[in-house]
Amino acid sequence: MAHGLFITFEGIDGAGKSSHIEAAAQALREQGHEVVMSREPGGTPLAEALRELFLHRPMDALTEALLVFAARRDHLATVIEPALQRGCTVLCDRFTDATFAYQGAGRGFDLAVLSQLEAWVQQGRQPDMTLWFDVPPAVAAQRRAAARAADRLEAEDLAFFERVRSGYEARRAADPGRVRCIDSGQSLEAVRAAVLALVQPLQPRGGLL
Ligand SMILES: Nc1ncnc2c1ncn2[C@@H]1O[C@H](COP(=O)(O)OP(=O)(O)OP(=O)(O)O)[C@@H](O)[C@H]1O
Numbered sequence: 259m260a261h262g263l264f265i266t267f268e269g270i271d272g273a274g275k276s277s278h279i280e281a282a283a284q285a286l287r288e289q290g291h292e293v294v295m296s297r298e299p300g301g302t303p304l305a306e307a308l309r310e311l312f313l314h315r316p317m318d319a320l321t322e323a324l325l326v327f328a329a330r331r332d333h334l335a336t337v338i339e340p341a342l343q344r345g346c347t348v349l350c351d352r353f354t355d356a357t358f359a360y361q362g363a364g365r366g367f368d369l370a371v372l373s374q375l376e377a378w379v380q381q382g383r384q385p386d387m388t389l390w391f392d393v394p395p396a397v398a399a400q401r402r403a404a405a406r407a408a409d410r411l412e413a414e415d416l417a418f419f420e421r422v423r424s425g426y427e428a429r430r431a432a433d434p435g436r437v438r439c440i441d442s443g444q445s446l447e448a449v450r451a452a453v454l455a456l457v458q459p460l461q462p463r464g465g466l467l
Pocket residue numbers: 269270271272273274275276277278391401402404405442443444445446447449
């Protein structure tokens with residue numbers, strides 16, 4: 259079935275992905291894409307409400323996984339799938355790779371259960387391309403400390419973010435054609451050039467209509 263492009267942006271907190279999504283969107287618009295930008299958890303009123311709970315209330319790993327997949331279901335059904343069917347290019351700040359990296363590798367939650375939830379919620383939908391912004395956790399922690407107060411996840415220690423980073427590396431190794439690694443330890447300008455080199459060649463896709 260024809261559909262628009264679905265591109266996701268991933269990395270540990272403070273890796274720098276959010277700094278480049280607007281530039282990627284602009285480059286794609288210049289290539290003729292109709293771009294829809296969103297984020298996870300979030301992107302709908304219900305999912306944004308779940309995000310607030312997720313980022314600030316104490317909970318165990320199963321509750322984390324159920325909340326992010328509940329938010330994802332609403333987001334997919336009401337925003338992402340309709341946009342892809344219209345032929346739009348959807349840019350999403352985080353998606354299911356984050357669940358495997360944070361709840362799976364970071365928390366040690368059962369990957370088979372995450373895969374089952376993924377199958378129920380996504381019904382086969384996967385990103386066409388994922389930009390993984392990779393940076394050493396100590397560098398990301400310095401960037402976060404300079405930028406903002408920590409939320410519940412950002413307050414985790416370096417060992418947690420090392421595990422999350424290894425979770426992302428496992429996702430890349432499992433699907434290197436989709437998950438493209440960007441060295442986010444470079445300057446903002448160099449990272450931006452790497453992002454543009456990946457997105458500028460992408461042609462818009464037609465929708466069903
Ligand atoms: N390559 C870079 N060099 C130096 N500072 C950077 C770089 N990239 C981002 N930063 C700075 O690091 C901080 C975090 O960046 P940003 O918010 O883009 O990260 P993020 O990966 O989206 O984090 P999160 O997922 O936690 O929201 C910002 O203050 C940003 O200006």
